[in-house]
Amino acid sequence: MLTLGVNIDHVATIRQARRTVEPDPIAAAVLAELAGADGITAHLREDRRHMQDRDIRLLRETVRTHLNLEMAATTEMVQIALMIKPDYVTLVPEKREEVTTEGGLDIAGQLDRLNSVVDKLQSASIPVSLFIDPEPAQIAAAAQIKAQFIELHTGRYAEAREPLQVQQELANLAKGCELAIEAGLRVNAGHGLTYWNVRPVACLPGMEELNIGHSIISRAVLVGIDRAIREMKAAMFGIN
Numbered sequence: 001m002l003t004l005g006v007n008i009d010h011v012a013t014i015r016q017a018r019r020t021v022e023p024d025p026i027a028a029a030v031l032a033e034l035a036g037a038d039g040i041t042a043h044l045r046e047d048r049r050h051m052q053d054r055d056i057r058l059l060r061e062t063v064r065t066h067l068n069l070e071m072a073a074t075t076e077m078v079q080i081a082l083m084i085k086p087d088y089v090t091l092v093p094e095k096r097e098e099v100t101t102e103g104g105l106d107i108a109g110q111l112d113r114l115n116s117v118v119d120k121l122q123s124a125s126i127p128v129s130l131f132i133d134p135e136p137a138q139i140a141a142a143a144q145i146k147a148q149f150i151e152l153h154t155g156r157y158a159e160a161r162e163p164l165q166v167q168q169e170l171a172n173l174a175k176g177c178e179l180a181i182e183a184g185l186r187v188n189a190g191h192g193l194t195y196w197n198v199r200p201v202a203c204l205p206g207m208e209e210l211n212i213g214h215s216i217i218s219r220a221v222l223v224g225i226d227r228a229i230r231e232m233k234a235a236m237f238g239i240n
């Protein structure tokens with residue numbers, strides 16, 4: 001059954017705009033779970049632009065579904081993950097200057113380094129997901145280093161505007177999903193998914209979890225987080 005991981009980073013983005021204590025992403029996570037979130041996703045960026053270390057510690061104590069910690073594959077982040085023990089880690093590429101995560105990990109280009117990070121996390125019983133573009137070489141590399149999951153980066157699909165381009169990007173995601181499952185990987189997806197574009201991705205055979213943040217939190221500012229999450233689940237499952 002397809003699940004929804006609600007990414008609460010942008011609750012922290014609003015708090016950090018004033019370096020104050022509200023809104024608290026921990027409260028948002030509790031409300032998200034009450035509204036039907038199947039998991040909570042949080043990205044602890046190296047520059048701490050939104051989530052803070054304290055948030056991750058408290059989320060670990062309070063999340064009742066599962067906690068997906070998104071992080072760069074750095075020594076500092078691996079230490080944090082080993083201490084926090086999230087339910088799974090998603091390794092993502094990070095650039096200080098980017099507005100948001102611009103592309104997937106180049107696993108094929110840093111196989112040894114990522115292999116060692118995946119090993120460290122898995123040795124501590126933390127399953128690992130790798131955030132990648134739907135490219136056959138990256139999928140093969142993810143299988144080679146024995147990650148349990150990949151998360152297909154849906155950014156190019158979300159940004160496509162011409163109908164043919166949208167279809168092409170969706171076909172790339174479908175092919176990526178199929179190749180990954182054949183290679184023994186479990187498949188999640190996310191980035192840039194909205195109420196309007198989520199359904200075709202939700203329908204891809206074998207898709208396990210969609211991680212969605214910006215669109216849900218944007219709607220939550222206007223209609224409340226409970227309604228925003230219930231409406232996203234309805235959009236995923238094609239319920240009007």
Ligand SMILES: CC(=O)[C@@H](O)[C@H](O)COP(=O)(O)O
Binds near residue numbers: 007050100
């Ligand atoms: C990896 C990913 O797609 C999301 O976690 C995204 O990075 C949300 O955080 P930012 O908006 O800081 O990029």
Ligand SMILES: NCC(=O)COP(=O)(O)O
Binds near residue numbers: 215
């Ligand atoms: N990994 C994707 C994610 O967690 C949420 O991305 P977005 O919906 O905020 O673009």
